[in-house]
Amino acid sequence: MSGGVPEHVLVVGAGLGGVRTVEGLRSAGYEGRISLVGAEEHLPYDRPPLSKQYLAGEWDRSKLDLTDDEKAAELGVRTHLGRRAVAWRPGEIELSDSSTLHADAIVLAPGVTSRTLPGQPDSAHVLRTVEESDALREAIAGAGSMLLVGAGFVGAEVASTAHDAGVDVTVLEVAPTPMARVLGEDVGALTARLISESGVSLRCGVSIASLDAAGAVLDDGSRLDADVLVVGIGGQLDLGWLDGTGLDLSGGIPCDARGRVEGLDGVWALGDAAAWTDPLHGDRVRHEHWTSATTQATVVARDIAGAEPPPATVPYFWSDQFGLKIQLLGRPDVADEVLPLHGDGVDGGPVKGTVVGYLRDGALVAVVGFGAARRIMRYRKPLLDGLSRDAVLEFRDSLG
Ligand SMILES: Cc1cc2nc3c(=O)[nH]c(=O)nc-3n(C[C@H](O)[C@H](O)[C@H](O)COP(=O)(O)OP(=O)(O)OC[C@H]3O[C@@H](n4cnc5c(N)ncnc54)[C@H](O)[C@@H]3O)c2cc1C
Structure with a gap:
């Protein structure tokens, strides 16, 4: 790749992060070759409905698809499905059918098992x-x-x-x-x-x-x-095939804040398997969140294509269960204090409508809401700004 835009980008893992990387490369103006390798036989499909609408029999199979043959052709991506990456060497990936693919940029998006x-x-x-x-x-x-x-x-x-x-x-x-x-x-x-x-x-x-x-x-x-x-x-990591990198992969594939893999030139990683540096908190963190895989794919694609990075964002996760949506913004794992913000759930009242903040050293680091969709999304900016406890309470009151 020698510092410029690569000629061939090889994406390993044909799931959410993989397909979003391919799309992100083309939207960032990348015109070179793209290959997508996936262990599953299918083109990328979406997993959240697997425990919700699809499991309930409410959605048919086609609603899971994240792309189809026509879109893949439009994107100009060469797919290698039903083939697993079994070894990494600088600039190349060996597949389970013993073939080898060479590329000057490699994106690792293998998820977890x-x-x-x-x-x-x-x-x-x-x-x-x-x-x-x-x-x-x-x-x-x-x-x-x-x-x-x-x-x-x-x-x-x-x-x-x-x-x-x-x-x-x-x-x-x-x-x-x-x-x-x-x-x-x-x-x-x-x-x-x-x-x-x-x-x-x-x-x-x-x-x-x-x-x-x-x-x-x-x-x-x-x-x-x-x-x-x-x-x-x-989930658990399944990264034995990356032993050749010599990296400590026990906490996920270690990356900087742009998804560049520590110490490996021309290699990026993203999604469930990647531990990115969090610029807000300074540590490395691995999220198994749909939105993280999506936003990280955009960051990586734009970095590879030499385009401006997208604006900073906070981690987001949702879960639909028992008739309501649980939504989580930010990093509760780094918190040292909990701050109830809306509703009485924490005091034994109804769970629905409850919103709880998490503080670290008195600054907002996460917010979780139970059936409180409209309110929770308003907390994105306060989280990015790391508002103090008093400022959070003032903000909360302003929401009525
Ligand atoms: C049942 C279920 C429900 C979920 N619900 C939610 C939800 O409500 N909200 C939310 O935020 N998140 C949810 N998630 C998580 C979300 O789906 C994941 O965070 C997201 O799919 C991660 O994308 P990814 O690209 O990292 O991995 P994946 O989408 O898992 O894709 C990885 C792909 O890489 C392939 N692969 C692995 N190893 C190799 C290899 N060596 N060579 C080639 N290919 C390989 C895998 O087979 C897989 O197809 C859910 C996940 C599951 C399983």
Whole structure:
């Protein structure tokens, strides 16, 4: 690439981040060759509906598509689908069919795979791909009961969809509240209420001794059986094929604030697998958020094409469960204090309409809202500005 615009950009990972990178390159005026490699047989498709509308049978398959053959042709991208990248060497990627692709810019967007539990039976469902959503939908259709391990966002969405389909759902969570790691226990307690108040049985703080095809045995020796077993305990990195980079990949592919991979010239990474430097907080962080993959793809595409970077933004995540939308802006993981802003959910009132802020050293770093879509989006600028506690409260009052 020798400092200029590359002749050939190779994108590894034909998911959300991969396709948005291709689109971003063309919108930034890039006219060179683009190749897209994907382990799945499909053109890029969207994952959020896999636990929501698609799982519920409300959307058909075509609504998931992020692109189609015609659009791919218009974008002038050469696709290599059903082929996995198995090794990285400077300027080249080896694929599972033993072919090698050379490029002067490589973008890594391989996402994550489903984390599993030791001894997890093959019959247990996980949810990452469209095939897994198909299999789970079929299982839900014939089921009376479901045992779901993990009350993270995706687990809770599956519980919600199965509950709406009339399935008797029990959720087991090892942490004291759902989403405790992301939201903290005070706010996690709101998600616990959301789940329990809807009629799903939620058991937090449980340890699982073993899983089998019929269900689970807990550490106290009790047994829980169900027609369908789902393990929804989040994603895990699958980056062994990047060993040749010599990088520490344990926390994700380490990148600067433009997605350039640490110490590797002409290589970028983005999406669920990438840990970017956060200019607001100075650390590296990996988000498994739809919007992060999208915004990072734009940053990377524009960097490769030599175009101006897009304006700064704050991380955003949403989840649809039990009839309301949970929305998270910013970084609750760096907070040292919680500040209720709207609604009474934290004091035992209705969960719906509750908005909670997170502060670090007295400055706003995150905001989460439960069924409060209009209000939550107003907090983007206060977050970017890192408003002080008093200024946040003044801003809150101005919203009425
Ligand atoms: C069920 C579900 C529901 C979700 N709901 C929400 C939501 O409500 N809100 C939200 O913000 N986010 C949600 N997400 C997360 C969101 O979908 C991800 O953050 C987003 O897809 C990340 O994009 P990505 O490009 O990094 O990875 P992906 O979209 O996962 O794409 C990565 C692709 O790379 C391929 N790949 C992996 N390794 C290789 C290799 N070595 N060679 C070639 N190809 C490879 C994979 O097979 C995959 O197709 C959800 C995710 C799931 C699974």
